[in-house]
Amino acid sequence: MDISVNPGGSVTVVTINGSVDGLTADQLLATLDAQVDAGRTHLVADLSGLEYTSSAGLRAVLGTVKRTRSKGGDLRLAAVQPQVFKVLDLAGFTGIMKLYDDVPSAVASFGVQA
Amino acid sequence: MGDALRVEHPAVIESLPRLLAFVDDACGAHEVGREDAFAIRLATEEVCMNLIRYGYAGRPPGPIEIEFARAADRATVTIRDRAAAFEPNSAPPPDLVSDSERRRVGGLGWHLVKHMVDEIAYRSDPERGNQLTLVKLLKERTA
Numbered sequence: 001m002d003i004s005v006n007p008g009g010s011v012t013v014v015t016i017n018g019s020v021d022g023l024t025a026d027q028l029l030a031t032l033d034a035q036v037d038a039g040r041t042h043l044v045a046d047l048s049g050l051e052y053t054s055s056a057g058l059r060a061v062l063g064t065v066k067r068t069r070s071k072g073g074d075l076r077l078a079a080v081q082p083q084v085f086k087v088l089d090l091a092g093f094t095g096i097m098k099l100y101d102d103v104p105s106a107v108a109s110f111g112v113q114a
Numbered sequence: 115m116g117d118a119l120r121v122e123h124p125a126v127i128e129s130l131p132r133l134l135a136f137v138d139d140a141c142g143a144h145e146v147g148r149e150d151a152f153a154i155r156l157a158t159e160e161v162c163m164n165l166i167r168y169g170y171a172g173r174p175p176g177p178i179e180i181e182f183a184r185a186a187d188r189a190t191v192t193i194r195d196r197a198a199a200f201e202p203n204s205a206p207p208p209d210l211v212s213d214s215e216r217r218r219v220g221g222l223g224w225h226l227v228k229h230m231v232d233e234i235a236y237r238s239d240p241e242r243g244n245q246l247t248l249v250k251l252l253k254e255r256t257a
Contacts, residue, residue, distance in 0.1 A: 058222060
């Protein structure tokens, strides 16, 4: 797994590439926690390069959704690939999270609601 | 049935990359399609993570053994361990409907396993340990 963070303006884009599994999910959660700790609660996860996630990755995502929403923000997903979408859907996450076709749409969604 | 491939590692988190690399490589060697390989990897990881996290709780981690075999239209992953017996039907149901504030992820791993594979068989034997067999009916052909 490879993660990069682009704080940008009011919305922070976290790009997650590769695979999130039981070993790498801790690194993902630490990166997402660090954003929330720094006051960045409007987060977009760019998943265009994410090929795989297990329930460990879902746990990190759900924890961050809860934290950001409790502070008036959100974690929104962009460019989810079909296999990862299937896992999110089976887990019931597509009903509680906002998903967008691409990063610009996800970033813009915060402006619409602000 | 084609030649079976087999690997064994201790049930610790550091073993996970090698266990997953084994199923990835086995799927590649047996020309399992991408979507089916994803499902096999996910089911295998969820089972292994359960063993790593909870299986050997309270005692030193024992082995996780994975065997992979492919027949014409099916891939079979057999996972053996010496952990406490696990009754698959006793796994808690996942929470798929609560709002984000109340949502729990407990039970999600086993829920994913059941959706990723087509057949699941489990037996626990005091002498030989536990054996979980996952069968994936292959939809794709890469050959």
